[in-house]
Amino acid sequence: MHELEITRSLVKLALDEAEKANAKKLTSVTVVLGEMCGAVDDSVAFYFEIMTKGTIGEGAKIIFRKVPMQAKCRNCGSTVNPKDIFWECEKCHSMDIEMISGKELYIESIEVD
Amino acid sequence: MEIKVLKNILDANDQMAIQNRKLLASKKIMMINVWASPGAGKTTTMLRTAETLKGKARMAVIEGDVASSIDTVKLTQSGVTAIQINTDGGCHLDAGMINLALQNLPLDELDIIFIENVGNLICPGEFDLGEYKRIIISSTPEGEDKPHKYPLMFTIADACIVNKIDLMPYVNFDINSFMRTVSGMNGKIEIFKISSINGDGVDKWADWVLKQLDSYRQ
Numbered sequence: 561m562h563e564l565e566i567t568r569s570l571v572k573l574a575l576d577e578a579e580k581a582n583a584k585k586l587t588s589v590t591v592v593l594g595e596m597c598g599a600v601d602d603s604v605a606f607y608f609e610i611m612t613k614g615t616i617g618e619g620a621k622i623i624f625r626k627v628p629m630q631a632k633c634r635n636c637g638s639t640v641n642p643k644d645i646f647w648e649c650e651k652c653h654s655m656d657i658e659m660i661s662g663k664e665l666y667i668e669s670i671e672v673d
Numbered sequence: 674m675e676i677k678v679l680k681n682i683l684d685a686n687d688q689m690a691i692q693n694r695k696l697l698a699s700k701k702i703m704m705i706n707v708w709a710s711p712g713a714g715k716t717t718t719m720l721r722t723a724e725t726l727k728g729k730a731r732m733a734v735i736e737g738d739v740a741s742s743i744d745t746v747k748l749t750q751s752g753v754t755a756i757q758i759n760t761d762g763g764c765h766l767d768a769g770m771i772n773l774a775l776q777n778l779p780l781d782e783l784d785i786i787f788i789e790n791v792g793n794l795i796c797p798g799e800f801d802l803g804e805y806k807r808i809i810i811s812s813t814p815e816g817e818d819k820p821h822k823y824p825l826m827f828t829i830a831d832a833c834i835v836n837k838i839d840l841m842p843y844v845n846f847d848i849n850s851f852m853r854t855v856s857g858m859n860g861k862i863e864i865f866k867i868s869s870i871n872g873d874g875v876d877k878w879a880d881w882v883l884k885q886l887d888s889y890r891q
Contacts, residue, residue, distance in 0.1 A: 562764050562796040570682045577678050591682070596825050598795040629824075634860070646821060647854050655857030659828050665799065667678040 566599050566665070567607035574670050575617055583672030586617035590669045595629040596662035629662030686800055689768035693803025696775060697786070703889040704786045705882070706802050708826050709810035710819070711792030714836040716744045717869040718810060719787055723753045725872075725879040730784040730886060735774045737766040737791045744789065754779065765796035768803055785886060794823035805889050812837040814844045817851035820858060827855055832863045834878060839868040 570591065578586040589608075593601060601624045608622045631642040635654035648655050681687060697704055709715045719734050726732055733754035736744045740759055748755035756774050758766060771788065778786065788804065790797040809830040811819050814837060820827040827833065833855055841848065852864055863881060867874035 562799065565763075565767065566682055566799075569685055573678070573680055573682065573684060577676055577680075581674070581676055583674075598799060598825070642824065642858070647824075647858055655853050656860065657857050658860065659824075659858070663825065663829075665683065666681050669675050669677050669679075671675050673674070 563599050563603040564607055567604050567611055570604070570667065571608065571611045571615075571617065573667055574620075575612075575615055577667075577670055578616060578672045581672055584616065585673040586612075586615075586620045586670060587673055588621040588623055588671040589617075589667060590623045590625060592625045592627060592664045592666050592668050594627045594662040594664035596659070597665045599665065601626075625668060627661050627664045629659070631657045631659050634658050683799065683801075686768045689772055690801040690803040693768055693772055693775060694805075696772075696780075697803065697805075700780045700783070701890055702780060702783050702786055703806075703886050704788065704802070704804045705885075706788045706790060706797075706804035706807045707810065708790050708794070708797050708807065708830065709792060709812075710794050710815060713792070713810045713812040713815065714869045715789045715792070715810055716747055718834060718836060718867070718875075719748060719789060720751055720753065721867075721869045721872055721875045722787070722879055722882065723748075723751070725875050726785070726882065729879075729883060731782060732785040732787060733778055733783050735766075735771065735778075735786060735788045737770075737789060739763070739791060754783070760791060764791055764793050765800050766790050766802060767800050771802045785882065794819065794826055798826040798829065806831040806885055808832040808834060810834045810836050811851070813840050813846035813848075816844075817847045817854070820851070820854045824858060827862075828859050830859065830862055832865065832878075832881060835864065835866045836869055838866045838873060839871055 574589045633649035634656040636652040638651045736757045742757040745755045745757040758770050807830045865878040
Protein backbone atom coordinates (compact mmCIF):
# COMPACT_ATOMS: atom_id res chain seq x y z
CA MET A 561 0.00 0.00 0.00
CA HIS A 562 2.90 2.37 0.62
CA GLU A 563 4.80 1.59 -2.57
CA LEU A 564 4.47 5.16 -3.84
CA GLU A 565 6.54 6.55 -0.97
CA ILE A 566 9.00 3.66 -1.08
CA THR A 567 9.54 4.17 -4.82
CA ARG A 568 9.94 7.92 -4.40
CA SER A 569 12.76 7.33 -1.88
CA LEU A 570 14.24 4.57 -4.03
CA VAL A 571 14.37 6.76 -7.17
CA LYS A 572 15.91 9.66 -5.24
CA LEU A 573 18.58 7.46 -3.65
CA ALA A 574 19.47 5.79 -6.97
CA LEU A 575 19.67 9.11 -8.86
CA ASP A 576 21.75 10.71 -6.08
CA GLU A 577 24.22 7.81 -6.20
CA ALA A 578 24.40 7.97 -10.00
CA GLU A 579 25.04 11.71 -9.84
CA LYS A 580 27.81 11.23 -7.27
CA ALA A 581 29.49 8.91 -9.76
CA ASN A 582 29.07 11.54 -12.56
CA ALA A 583 27.07 8.98 -14.53
CA LYS A 584 25.38 9.92 -17.81
CA LYS A 585 22.82 7.18 -17.49
CA LEU A 586 21.38 5.01 -14.76
CA THR A 587 20.74 1.64 -16.38
CA SER A 588 19.58 -0.58 -13.54
CA VAL A 589 18.80 -0.69 -9.84
CA THR A 590 18.92 -3.84 -7.71
CA VAL A 591 16.59 -3.84 -4.75
CA VAL A 592 16.64 -6.40 -1.94
CA LEU A 593 13.10 -7.09 -0.82
CA GLY A 594 12.22 -9.28 2.15
CA GLU A 595 9.13 -11.44 1.87
CA MET A 596 7.71 -10.08 5.12
CA CYS A 597 8.14 -6.46 4.05
CA GLY A 598 4.84 -4.97 2.93
CA ALA A 599 5.98 -3.67 -0.48
CA VAL A 600 4.69 -5.33 -3.67
CA ASP A 601 7.37 -5.57 -6.37
CA ASP A 602 5.05 -5.10 -9.38
CA SER A 603 3.68 -1.94 -7.86
CA VAL A 604 7.17 -0.56 -7.10
CA ALA A 605 8.23 -1.37 -10.70
CA PHE A 606 5.15 0.42 -12.04
CA TYR A 607 5.89 3.63 -10.08
CA PHE A 608 9.61 3.34 -10.86
CA GLU A 609 8.98 3.53 -14.59
CA ILE A 610 6.82 6.63 -14.19
CA MET A 611 9.06 8.41 -11.70
CA THR A 612 12.28 7.97 -13.65
CA LYS A 613 10.81 9.54 -16.81
CA GLY A 614 12.71 12.68 -17.83
CA THR A 615 15.69 11.77 -15.61
CA ILE A 616 18.96 9.95 -16.34
CA GLY A 617 17.19 6.85 -15.03
CA GLU A 618 14.53 6.82 -17.77
CA GLY A 619 14.20 3.29 -19.08
CA ALA A 620 16.36 1.82 -16.29
CA LYS A 621 15.65 -1.75 -15.27
CA ILE A 622 14.58 -2.53 -11.75
CA ILE A 623 15.74 -5.89 -10.45
CA PHE A 624 14.35 -7.41 -7.28
CA ARG A 625 16.37 -9.86 -5.23
CA LYS A 626 13.79 -11.44 -2.98
CA VAL A 627 14.71 -12.73 0.44
CA PRO A 628 12.44 -15.46 1.78
CA MET A 629 10.98 -15.28 5.24
CA GLN A 630 13.17 -17.49 7.37
CA ALA A 631 13.12 -18.28 11.02
CA LYS A 632 15.03 -20.37 13.49
CA CYS A 633 13.59 -22.49 16.26
CA ARG A 634 15.20 -21.28 19.49
CA ASN A 635 14.60 -24.68 21.05
CA CYS A 636 16.16 -27.13 18.55
CA GLY A 637 17.87 -24.77 16.10
CA SER A 638 16.02 -25.90 12.93
CA THR A 639 15.65 -23.35 10.15
CA VAL A 640 12.08 -23.02 8.93
CA ASN A 641 9.73 -20.83 6.93
CA PRO A 642 7.27 -19.69 9.60
CA LYS A 643 4.54 -19.25 7.00
CA ASP A 644 4.58 -22.96 6.21
CA ILE A 645 4.58 -24.10 9.80
CA PHE A 646 2.22 -21.60 11.42
CA TRP A 647 4.99 -20.45 13.75
CA GLU A 648 5.41 -23.87 15.32
CA CYS A 649 8.60 -25.89 14.78
CA GLU A 650 7.77 -29.01 12.81
CA LYS A 651 10.56 -30.97 14.48
CA CYS A 652 10.17 -30.21 18.19
CA HIS A 653 6.77 -28.38 18.15
CA SER A 654 8.19 -25.41 20.05
CA MET A 655 6.59 -22.05 19.25
CA ASP A 656 9.74 -20.19 20.24
CA ILE A 657 10.55 -19.01 16.72
CA GLU A 658 12.98 -16.22 15.90
CA MET A 659 12.87 -14.38 12.57
CA ILE A 660 16.24 -14.32 10.86
CA SER A 661 15.37 -12.86 7.46
CA GLY A 662 12.50 -11.42 5.45
CA LYS A 663 12.40 -7.80 6.67
CA GLU A 664 14.94 -6.43 4.14
CA LEU A 665 14.22 -3.32 2.09
CA TYR A 666 17.33 -1.72 0.64
CA ILE A 667 19.15 -0.81 -2.58
CA GLU A 668 21.97 -3.26 -3.12
CA SER A 669 23.57 -1.69 -6.18
CA ILE A 670 23.04 0.41 -9.27
CA GLU A 671 24.45 0.09 -12.80
CA VAL A 672 25.47 3.28 -14.57
CA ASP A 673 27.11 4.35 -17.82
CA MET B 674 29.71 0.16 -14.18
CA GLU B 675 28.24 -1.32 -11.04
CA ILE B 676 28.11 0.78 -7.86
CA LYS B 677 27.45 -0.88 -4.51
CA VAL B 678 24.92 1.18 -2.57
CA LEU B 679 23.58 -0.87 0.38
CA LYS B 680 21.30 1.88 1.64
CA ASN B 681 17.96 1.49 3.33
CA ILE B 682 15.33 2.70 0.85
CA LEU B 683 13.58 4.66 3.58
CA ASP B 684 16.82 6.45 4.45
CA ALA B 685 15.25 9.94 4.23
CA ASN B 686 12.53 8.87 6.67
CA ASP B 687 15.11 7.30 8.98
CA GLN B 688 17.18 10.51 9.03
CA MET B 689 14.09 12.48 10.03
CA ALA B 690 13.32 9.88 12.71
CA ILE B 691 16.80 10.46 14.15
CA GLN B 692 16.04 14.21 14.31
CA ASN B 693 12.75 13.53 16.10
CA ARG B 694 14.56 11.29 18.58
CA LYS B 695 17.12 14.04 19.27
CA LEU B 696 14.45 16.68 19.77
CA LEU B 697 12.53 14.45 22.18
CA ALA B 698 15.71 13.52 24.08
CA SER B 699 16.47 17.22 24.59
CA LYS B 700 13.02 17.61 26.16
CA LYS B 701 13.16 14.25 28.01
CA ILE B 702 9.90 13.17 26.36
CA MET B 703 9.28 9.48 25.71
CA MET B 704 7.38 8.73 22.49
CA ILE B 705 5.44 5.49 21.94
CA ASN B 706 4.21 4.43 18.50
CA VAL B 707 0.86 2.63 18.72
CA TRP B 708 -0.14 0.22 15.95
CA ALA B 709 -3.45 -1.57 15.50
CA SER B 710 -6.09 -2.39 12.94
CA PRO B 711 -9.06 -0.02 12.56
CA GLY B 712 -11.50 -0.52 15.41
CA ALA B 713 -9.12 -2.27 17.82
CA GLY B 714 -9.79 0.45 20.39
CA LYS B 715 -6.73 2.67 20.09
CA THR B 716 -8.45 5.91 21.05
CA THR B 717 -10.44 4.37 23.92
CA THR B 718 -7.18 2.85 25.19
CA MET B 719 -5.55 6.29 24.98
CA LEU B 720 -8.43 7.81 26.96
CA ARG B 721 -8.13 5.12 29.67
CA THR B 722 -4.36 5.49 29.72
CA ALA B 723 -4.67 9.26 30.19
CA GLU B 724 -7.10 8.74 33.09
CA THR B 725 -4.76 6.26 34.76
CA LEU B 726 -1.63 8.37 34.24
CA LYS B 727 -3.26 11.53 35.58
CA GLY B 728 -1.02 13.09 38.23
CA LYS B 729 1.82 10.67 37.37
CA ALA B 730 2.83 11.78 33.87
CA ARG B 731 1.69 14.42 31.39
CA MET B 732 0.75 12.91 28.05
CA ALA B 733 -0.33 13.96 24.58
CA VAL B 734 -1.56 12.01 21.58
CA ILE B 735 -0.66 12.48 17.92
CA GLU B 736 -3.65 11.14 16.02
CA GLY B 737 -3.10 9.67 12.57
CA ASP B 738 -6.12 9.04 10.36
CA VAL B 739 -6.80 9.03 6.65
CA ALA B 740 -9.53 11.62 7.22
CA SER B 741 -11.56 13.39 9.95
CA SER B 742 -10.65 14.66 13.39
CA ILE B 743 -13.19 12.54 15.29
CA ASP B 744 -10.56 11.00 17.57
CA THR B 745 -8.82 14.29 18.35
CA VAL B 746 -12.16 15.84 19.30
CA LYS B 747 -12.88 12.85 21.60
CA LEU B 748 -9.51 13.20 23.30
CA THR B 749 -9.51 16.98 23.68
CA GLN B 750 -13.07 16.94 25.03
CA SER B 751 -11.76 14.65 27.76
CA GLY B 752 -8.93 17.07 28.53
CA VAL B 753 -6.18 15.13 26.72
CA THR B 754 -3.74 17.19 24.63
CA ALA B 755 -4.07 15.89 21.07
CA ILE B 756 -3.11 16.90 17.57
CA GLN B 757 -4.54 15.49 14.35
CA ILE B 758 -2.66 14.40 11.25
CA ASN B 759 -4.77 13.53 8.21
CA THR B 760 -2.84 11.50 5.68
CA ASP B 761 -5.41 12.14 2.86
CA GLY B 762 -5.36 8.54 1.70
CA GLY B 763 -1.91 7.60 3.01
CA CYS B 764 -1.76 4.28 4.85
CA HIS B 765 0.83 5.21 7.49
CA LEU B 766 2.50 8.13 9.27
CA ASP B 767 6.08 9.04 8.39
CA ALA B 768 8.79 10.75 10.42
CA GLY B 769 8.33 14.08 8.61
CA MET B 770 4.65 14.25 9.59
CA ILE B 771 5.60 13.53 13.20
CA ASN B 772 8.25 16.26 13.08
CA LEU B 773 5.58 18.80 12.09
CA ALA B 774 3.25 17.58 14.81
CA LEU B 775 6.04 17.87 17.41
CA GLN B 776 6.56 21.50 16.41
CA ASN B 777 2.92 22.14 17.22
CA LEU B 778 2.79 20.45 20.63
CA PRO B 779 3.63 22.13 23.97
CA LEU B 780 6.78 20.03 24.45
CA ASP B 781 7.84 21.77 27.66
CA GLU B 782 4.65 20.56 29.32
CA LEU B 783 4.87 16.88 28.35
CA ASP B 784 6.43 13.62 29.58
CA ILE B 785 4.95 11.12 27.12
CA ILE B 786 3.68 11.34 23.54
CA PHE B 787 1.65 8.49 22.09
CA ILE B 788 1.37 8.27 18.32
CA GLU B 789 -1.91 6.70 17.33
CA ASN B 790 -0.83 5.47 13.92
CA VAL B 791 -3.23 4.91 11.01
CA GLY B 792 -5.30 1.75 11.61
CA ASN B 793 -3.36 -0.76 9.53
CA LEU B 794 -1.33 -3.86 10.40
CA ILE B 795 1.06 -3.65 7.43
CA CYS B 796 2.54 -0.33 6.36
CA PRO B 797 3.17 1.54 9.65
CA GLY B 798 5.60 -1.23 10.63
CA GLU B 799 8.07 -0.09 7.96
CA PHE B 800 8.40 3.52 9.15
CA ASP B 801 10.57 4.58 12.07
CA LEU B 802 9.02 7.72 13.54
CA GLY B 803 11.64 8.39 16.20
CA GLU B 804 9.76 6.55 18.94
CA TYR B 805 11.31 4.91 22.00
CA LYS B 806 8.88 1.97 22.11
CA ARG B 807 6.41 0.40 19.71
CA ILE B 808 3.24 -1.27 20.83
CA ILE B 809 0.53 -3.17 19.05
CA ILE B 810 -3.11 -3.38 20.12
CA SER B 811 -5.05 -6.45 19.02
CA SER B 812 -8.67 -6.84 20.06
CA THR B 813 -10.51 -10.08 20.73
CA PRO B 814 -13.19 -9.72 17.98
CA GLU B 815 -10.38 -9.65 15.38
CA GLY B 816 -9.53 -13.28 16.17
CA GLU B 817 -6.40 -14.94 17.55
CA ASP B 818 -4.96 -15.54 14.07
CA LYS B 819 -3.84 -11.94 13.41
CA PRO B 820 -0.17 -12.58 14.37
CA HIS B 821 -0.05 -15.37 11.76
CA LYS B 822 -1.52 -13.13 9.08
CA TYR B 823 0.42 -9.93 9.83
CA PRO B 824 3.63 -11.14 11.47
CA LEU B 825 5.99 -8.18 10.92
CA MET B 826 4.55 -5.86 13.56
CA PHE B 827 4.12 -8.59 16.13
CA THR B 828 7.77 -9.60 15.73
CA ILE B 829 9.12 -6.06 16.26
CA ALA B 830 6.74 -4.57 18.87
CA ASP B 831 7.91 -4.07 22.47
CA ALA B 832 4.50 -4.69 23.97
CA CYS B 833 1.14 -6.04 22.90
CA ILE B 834 -2.22 -5.06 24.35
CA VAL B 835 -5.06 -7.53 23.95
CA ASN B 836 -8.05 -5.24 24.16
CA LYS B 837 -11.78 -5.99 24.64
CA ILE B 838 -11.18 -8.95 26.94
CA ASP B 839 -14.69 -8.26 28.26
CA LEU B 840 -15.99 -9.52 24.89
CA MET B 841 -14.09 -12.82 25.02
CA PRO B 842 -17.07 -14.96 26.03
CA TYR B 843 -18.98 -13.79 22.92
CA VAL B 844 -16.34 -13.82 20.20
CA ASN B 845 -14.63 -17.20 20.56
CA PHE B 846 -11.12 -15.78 20.99
CA ASP B 847 -8.53 -18.36 22.07
CA ILE B 848 -6.33 -16.17 24.27
CA ASN B 849 -3.88 -18.96 25.14
CA SER B 850 -3.21 -19.68 21.49
CA PHE B 851 -2.78 -15.94 20.79
CA MET B 852 -0.33 -15.48 23.66
CA ARG B 853 1.67 -18.59 22.75
CA THR B 854 2.05 -17.42 19.15
CA VAL B 855 3.00 -13.84 20.03
CA SER B 856 5.50 -14.78 22.78
CA GLY B 857 6.99 -17.41 20.49
CA MET B 858 7.55 -15.08 17.54
CA ASN B 859 8.84 -12.26 19.75
CA GLY B 860 10.76 -13.40 22.83
CA LYS B 861 10.94 -9.87 24.29
CA ILE B 862 7.32 -8.77 23.96
CA GLU B 863 5.21 -8.00 27.03
CA ILE B 864 1.50 -8.77 26.76
CA PHE B 865 -1.26 -6.92 28.62
CA LYS B 866 -4.88 -8.06 28.71
CA ILE B 867 -7.19 -5.09 29.08
CA SER B 868 -10.69 -3.83 28.55
CA SER B 869 -10.53 -0.17 27.61
CA ILE B 870 -14.29 0.03 28.18
CA ASN B 871 -14.46 -1.17 31.81
CA GLY B 872 -10.80 -0.45 32.65
CA ASP B 873 -9.76 -4.03 33.54
CA GLY B 874 -6.00 -4.51 33.29
CA VAL B 875 -5.28 -0.87 32.41
CA ASP B 876 -3.32 -0.34 35.67
CA LYS B 877 -0.71 -2.94 34.72
CA TRP B 878 -0.33 -1.44 31.26
CA ALA B 879 0.03 2.08 32.71
CA ASP B 880 2.65 0.79 35.19
CA TRP B 881 4.63 -0.59 32.26
CA VAL B 882 4.45 2.82 30.53
CA LEU B 883 5.75 4.57 33.66
CA LYS B 884 8.54 2.00 34.01
CA GLN B 885 9.56 2.70 30.38
CA LEU B 886 9.57 6.44 31.14
CA ASP B 887 11.94 5.81 34.05
CA SER B 888 14.32 3.72 31.93
CA TYR B 889 14.14 6.25 29.09
CA ARG B 890 15.15 9.10 31.39
CA GLN B 891 18.02 7.25 33.01
